[in-house]
Amino acid sequence: MARIALWMLCLLPPLAWGETARVAVAANFAATFATLADRFAATGHHRVVASPGATGKLVAQILHGAPFDLLLAADEASVDLLVARGRVRPQDRYVYAEGILVLWSADSRRSPSPELLQDPALQRVALPNPRHSPYGRAALAALGRLAPGRGDLEHLYGESVAQTLVFVERGGAPVGFVALAQVGDAGGVARGSGYLVPAAFHPPLRQTAALLERGRRNPAALAFWEFLRGAEARRVIEAAGYRRGEAG
Template identity: 40%
Template structure:
């Protein structure tokens, strides 16, 4: 009846294999997805399992046959590619959340601002891998637009996902992290600067139903729930919601 949160790995665990709906979810959206699944399960009594990872890695696994029903990406590009390549159901793609980026320190009382990046007032900066994670790509755009990308390269600590980048900053393995604002706000501690949206392209996160879910009525119901009932949860946890 419940849901399982699995680290990104194959083969899948037995609980994940037995799920009515198997959802691949971008690392930044794991906590909201858990809340949404809890609400959906309470209403429908289904077994929904979550498998989390970077958007790029999940995309690659889907193309290699991973048995996911729904993909909650952190960008628009990978769901669109899956639709074009025939791995997803045409016409099922939509934007479920709009993310923000934050510069975050796990320490209290730190004056976090753009000049820290411009002047290099840090030893290590954690970002997600720009090749795999949309939040990492946005972080690289921020550094570039602030004129800090070239010299900051040697101080970057690159994580596979934005969730791992946040963990590096939270544990002190990096002084700062360019991470999902929702993660930083939810932490309830530390110091943050909300990065102006003018410094990077919009982080529009798309969902799509995958080809194997064509006849899965529970997967269709979950996606419908994400489009409607879940909007309040998404907004309450620090994400924008696209107009219907």
């Protein structure tokens, strides 16, 4: 009964002592964001809530009036677009993390490698849809470098890196391109097995944060904006499996 009462408390609208910021978060960063949100809540009385999704979809929603305060995109180009459309001021952006692309298998003995991609027995590879996922575009570029001449390789598109991970995990494809942070951390791949794609093989995944119009008036959004480029957040982000972002 007490537990139910506690849950009911969670359903109440945010209480008066703090503000809430709504953050549109690229799917690959959702788990890391959850850690950051907890740390952030512990530093003060504001909180942040995440709406995870594919970056392209989140940008489309923002252009159609979605009430987000911040965007944590998986790339730079999406933020360029929002700046060009006048939704973000040119100064209200920075790179919060640089993503690491992994060719991943759910099977810990498979150990994906460039050779595996050349193996004709491999018929299918999963990757996020390049149309709206920066990781998908990076994966496509990496495939061009790692497996040139494999035009016969079937591509299974996930809606985002998150769905791509589910596809591979459930056997939809033997291997797939995902973000290191989803399957491991700074120490390497922790679940299944994976090959860290060299950064030179794809355009950099410079994951860019943008302060949206609404966020400029929201104290919680402004506080998180500073927190995200502070030393503590940087440690969390790097430990989670990203290269460091810009100096804050």
